[in-house]
């Protein structure tokens with residue numbers, strides 16, 4: 363097995379009485395795109411900053427490419443790129459290309475090196491910024507500034523990118539460009555990406571693995587599909603026309619988990635959770651027992667949003683759910 367590119371061991375960070383990060387441990391394989399999900403105040407940014415060596419943890423250690431980020435921050439920094447507060451990471455009075463050259467230069471990459479220039483052009487082209495390369499950043503829109511910040515984080519030949527809310531403020535097309543570019547860098551260059559996002563579609567589309575953080579602790583860790591499967595309770599939406607009497611309604615309610623029930627004259631719309639899809643024929647039969655007609659039956663598949671809400675609800679919080687990554 364390849365060595366992990368990131369190792370976080372028993373990491374904690376307290377601010378006075380607030381435990382922002384509480385005894386977190388995990389490791390990440392090279393080339394992984396890892397999403398960090400969690401409600402506001404869960405500890406995601408604190409975790410990212412501690413992983414970057416930008417704040418001193420109360421306990422624990424972080425290694426990136428085998429380098430302890432707190433003992434040897436300068437060495438670790440050469441291997442990572444980061445955007446923590448979006449567009450504030452770039453110099454607004456420099457052009458797009460000058461920004462890239464500046465950040466690459468910090469790591470010893472010369473912008474006169476044709477390989478570095480080619481990499482920058484490629485990045486700008488993938489992010490739809492090539493025709494704005496010589497514009498001063500100040501004159502760009504907010505979303506474009508965000509893209510420049512991302513390009514700066516990726517401008518060097520880094521091993522790991524830490525991106526806090528990378529798609530925030532981007533339009534649909536730019537968000538898709540960014541996802542494609544991150545996927546390409548992970549697949550072709552083995553770039554490891556750790557990103558936070560409140561946008562479930564970004565996490566679902568892009569991430570190989572997701573960590574859910576709540577109250578400073580990891581409450582779930584696994585592939586998106588595995589997390590969704592943990593809460594795989596399918597639901598069905600049924601519409602019945604015609605008679606459906608009160609005793610049949612009571613029978614349905616007593617045998618099934620009815621999530622919603624709307625009666626509109628002779629029409630009934632219901633949403634019912636099924637633990638096992640095999641219950642559906644029996645439910646359908648019951649619905650038409652009084653002579654009504656089934657107008658439609660639609661299965662409602664669980665998604666990451668639902669899994670996330672359950673994991674971070676008080677009930678989900680009682681246990682920690684580990685899925686092998």
Ligand SMILES: Nc1ncnc2c1ncn2[C@@H]1O[C@H](COP(=O)(O)OP(=O)(O)OP(=O)(O)O)[C@@H](O)[C@H]1O
Nearest residue numbers: 377380381382400401402403404405406407408409
């Ligand atoms: N510099 C600080 N001083 C004191 N408390 C802090 C500081 N930074 C963060 N906290 C607290 O630590 C906890 C975790 O905050 P953090 O910013 O890491 O959460 P987050 O998951 O990134 O939230 P969001 O999704 O809102 O960005 C919160 O209770 C926050 O108030």
